[in-house]
Amino acid sequence: MRIAVITVNYGTPEMSIAAVESVLAREHGGHEVEMHLVDNASPGGDAAVFAEAHAARGWGDRVTLWLEDTNHGFGRGNNVVLNALGARETPPDYVFLLNPDARLENEAIRILAETLEAHPGAGAAGAGILQPPENRMVEACFRYPSALGEFARILGFGPVSRLVPPQALPPDTPAGPVDWVAGCSVMFRFEAMRAAGFFDPGYFLYFEEVDLMHQLDRMGWETRYQPDAVVIHDAGSATQVQSHAKDRRRRPPYVYRSWRRYFTKMYGRPYTVLAALGMMMGAAGGRLLAILRRRPSSRQPLRFFTDQWRYVLAPTLGLRTDPDYASDRGDRVIDAVKKGGFADTNPKDIGFWALVAEDYRTHERDLLAQGFWVLFWHRVGNWRMGLKRKIFRAPMTLVYRMMYKIMQWVCGIDLPFSVIVGRRVKLEHFGGMILIAERIGNDVIIRQNTTFGIASIDRSDERPTIEDGANLGAGVVIIGAITVGRDAIVGANAVVVSDVPAGALVGGVPARIIRRSDGDA
Numbered sequence: 001m002r003i004a005v006i007t008v009n010y011g012t013p014e015m016s017i018a019a020v021e022s023v024l025a026r027e028h029g030g031h032e033v034e035m036h037l038v039d040n041a042s043p044g045g046d047a048a049v050f051a052e053a054h055a056a057r058g059w060g061d062r063v064t065l066w067l068e069d070t071n072h073g074f075g076r077g078n079n080v081v082l083n084a085l086g087a088r089e090t091p092p093d094y095v096f097l098l099n100p101d102a103r104l105e106n107e108a109i110r111i112l113a114e115t116l117e118a119h120p121g122a123g124a125a126g127a128g129i130l131q132p133p134e135n136r137m138v139e140a141c142f143r144y145p146s147a148l149g150e151f152a153r154i155l156g157f158g159p160v161s162r163l164v165p166p167q168a169l170p171p172d173t174p175a176g177p178v179d180w181v182a183g184c185s186v187m188f189r190f191e192a193m194r195a196a197g198f199f200d201p202g203y204f205l206y207f208e209e210v211d212l213m214h215q216l217d218r219m220g221w222e223t224r225y226q227p228d229a230v231v232i233h234d235a236g237s238a239t240q241v242q243s244h245a246k247d248r249r250r251r252p253p254y255v256y257r258s259w260r261r262y263f264t265k266m267y268g269r270p271y272t273v274l275a276a277l278g279m280m281m282g283a284a285g286g287r288l289l290a291i292l293r294r295r296p297s298s299r300q301p302l303r304f305f306t307d308q309w310r311y312v313l314a315p316t317l318g319l320r321t322d323p324d325y326a327s328d329r330g331d332r333v334i335d336a337v338k339k340g341g342f343a344d345t346n347p348k349d350i351g352f353w354a355l356v357a358e359d360y361r362t363h364e365r366d367l368l369a370q371g372f373w374v375l376f377w378h379r380v381g382n383w384r385m386g387l388k389r390k391i392f393r394a395p396m397t398l399v400y401r402m403m404y405k406i407m408q409w410v411c412g413i414d415l416p417f418s419v420i421v422g423r424r425v426k427l428e429h430f431g432g433m434i435l436i437a438e439r440i441g442n443d444v445i446i447r448q449n450t451t452f453g454i455a456s457i458d459r460s461d462e463r464p465t466i467e468d469g470a471n472l473g474a475g476v477v478i479i480g481a482i483t484v485g486r487d488a489i490v491g492a493n494a495v496v497v498s499d500v501p502a503g504a505l506v507g508g509v510p511a512r513i514i515r516r517s518d519g520d521a
Helices: 013-022 046-054 074-085 108-118 147-157 158-163 190-194 210-216 253-267 269-293 302-316 352-362 370-386 390-411
Strands: 001-009 032-039 062-067 094-098 102-104 122-131 136-138 177-178 184-189 222-233 433-435 451-452 476-479 503-508 511-517
Touching: 001 013, 001 370, 013 032, 013 046, 013 102, 032 046, 032 074, 046 062, 074 190, 074 210, 094 102, 094 108, 094 136, 094 190, 108 122, 108 222, 108 451, 122 190, 122 210, 136 177, 147 158, 147 269, 184 190, 184 222, 190 210, 210 222, 210 253, 210 269, 253 302, 269 302, 352 370, 370 390
Parallel strands: 001 032, 001 094, 032 062, 122 222, 433 451, 451 476
Antiparallel strands: 094 184, 102 222, 122 136, 122 184, 177 222, 503 511
8 A cells, every 4th residue: 555644844843853753663564655744834944954854864765845935734735745646647545644743653554554444435544642741642533513512612511511422532432433533643545535625725724624524424435533543642732722721822813714614614604603602602601600610711712702703703794804714924814804805905015106117017018908907906996995084995996996897898807906916917918817816926927818716606715826926828717725836837728626736837627737846747
């Protein structure tokens, strides 16, 4: 059996190296194992540390480094490798995901592979987890999140908790099928994973593995827990978010966004509102119990009510627009209300008229270039959102809306102001463009008859992202939450159905990798 192991790092190079070494030190029952280490653009020079470790430790062909220039988050970071594996003539049979803050305690990879071999209907299998410093077994398999379960969890009241089945199954749960397993050490059957479309790129961190296993369940694949396979997991070291932390820390926005995305996607908006309100009621009840008990409550994070409203309830009710996926280190994406357009998302490193002049030069100083005028009114549409007084903004909104329609009719190009557009973007040749994207980066070239858009009405928040330097041929179609990587080239009339790696050349229907950034076919 061929097994690919993936570890995604962000800011924990020593732990990631230890994770890699724990894989290389095992025999794996003779299975063919390849190691992939992804660095998510860590700010502390991790890429250089990994390059040095690769040479000094003699990793050679056993370890492939993926040194990214963007923090993709967990799911998208794994997708970088998964898409490349899927483009191979012979992809691996299984993929094992190992957190950077985890390491193998025994022949876990062999045991999990044997579990999947013994159960052809299983799409995923998870290991048992030891937590340091005591190295005690902790929860590693779970029931799907539910409104009632979330209410009981955050309330933290014994009589209620005993009435509601806990979402986390006990550490001594025997081997067998479960709803989902911890994503820090899970093996997937590659064919099942690919059929599900790999990880949903709409998540930045948290819930992406629950989402994937829930989707596999709906496709007929089961997930199994196998405690004979054991890993040591220093939970929270890689993310600084610990579910069992005794101190009440504020959760990052992506935790709430991921929760909202999962519940909305799996259960619909009404159920999500019910679950979110239930959590707020549970948190209020938990706070009251803490006062009566005269001890602080650690069941809810700091500023829970504010963040639950801002990132979960208000967006779900349509009272506030909030991005589902945003890297917390993105340039202008954090907390910008992108899709509703209630923010000026023009590049902030250049003035408005300097930006217009740059667009003019990018379009070869041609005042009749349709692309220039479409971009001009796109810039105006964003600039007017920076006007604080409604008395000034309202008339500019009328002007913008009229010119936006004229650009559609005359130029044949649809580019809403809610799309984040970088600098030196060139809309080549004539029109026929529908550019409903999440973001279009700097130095991108887009040619006629190109279509960006959503996959379906119920997934209207999933739109393409075009990274810096991408070059798109005429007639390209990109639908859904797909990322075209930095400096990638997409051939004419290609239909892109999965992420395009940075620097790759793709073409065809559906698009396939013709050449990677390293020159390999």
